[in-house]
Amino acid sequence: MPFPLFTRFLLAGLTALCLLLGSALPAWAEFSLPPLPYAVDALEPAIDATTMTIHHDRHHGAYVANLNGQIQANPSLADLNLNDLQAKISQFPVAVRNNGGGHWNHSLFWTLLAPAGQGGSPSQDLIAAIDRDFGSMQAMRTQFEQAATTRFGSGWAWLIRKPDGSLAITSTANQDNPLMDIPGIERGVPLLALDVWEHAYYLKYQNRRPDYIQAWWPLVNWQEVNHRYAIATSGR
Numbered sequence: 638m639p640f641p642l643f644t645r646f647l648l649a650g651l652t653a654l655c656l657l658l659g660s661a662l663p664a665w666a667e668f669s670l671p672p673l674p675y676a677v678d679a680l681e682p683a684i685d686a687t688t689m690t691i692h693h694d695r696h697h698g699a700y701v702a703n704l705n706g707q708i709q710a711n712p713s714l715a716d717l718n719l720n721d722l723q724a725k726i727s728q729f730p731v732a733v734r735n736n737g738g739g740h741w742n743h744s745l746f747w748t749l750l751a752p753a754g755q756g757g758s759p760s761q762d763l764i765a766a767i768d769r770d771f772g773s774m775q776a777m778r779t780q781f782e783q784a785a786t787t788r789f790g791s792g793w794a795w796l797i798r799k800p801d802g803s804l805a806i807t808s809t810a811n812q813d814n815p816l817m818d819i820p821g822i823e824r825g826v827p828l829l830a831l832d833v834w835e836h837a838y839y840l841k842y843q844n845r846r847p848d849y850i851q852a853w854w855p856l857v858n859w860q861e862v863n864h865r866y867a868i869a870t871s872g873r
């Protein structure tokens with residue numbers, strides 16, 4: 638359904654606010670594509686502007702449109718916030734799982750990136766937890782890179798905080814994520830995420846996924862990772 642530009646900005650802002658606050662989308666609202674929090678060329682040269690434009694506007698845009706296309710057949714979607722949908726995803730058809738996951742994953746992913754030099758560094762609390770559970774920051778990075786590199790086909794690599802409070806590295810296929818109530822998924826609160834679908838890197842890196850992973854580290858928005866860890870730890 639076409640909306641005037643102002644309305645689309647309003648809906649995008651509302652969705653971003655709901656994602657941040659974990660509050661329910663109003664029943665009248667469709668899901669909407671949040672704008673990128675930086676310019677499409679802000680992550681150059683590691684991630685080029687053309688890739689960012691296609692990735693955000695077309696791929697993420699398609700997940701949103703396709704999820705909205707599922708509302709009529711699954712009217713309870715309109716009353717669920719995007720976070721809560723993940724934990725109930727097994728109750729819905731696979732199209733909701735793929736597109737609802739795609740919308741949630743990408744909405745998070747954009748916030749976990751920042752122009753090189755602007756993402757800050759891990760907090761002391763996060764470093765302490767990483768040292769406790771992995772031995773060192775370098776060991777965590779190595780394990781994360783292993784998960785991202787070896788994910789066969791399309792999917793994601795994650796640093797999560799598990800329900801017992803420990804941190805872990807995991808990966809999921811397609812658009813699944815660690816919030817989903819799907820057998821075989823290691824569940825926890827995602828703190829850091831990397832999209833390893835070819836659409837995220839192929840234009841610049843072709844089949845060289847490890848090069849994309851190495852180029853991505855300087856773009857991590859550690860301030861957002863710290864924020865997510867603090868919220869997860871506080872139980873809010």
Ligand SMILES: [Fe+2]
Nearest residue numbers: 696832834837
């Ligand atoms: Fe993607």
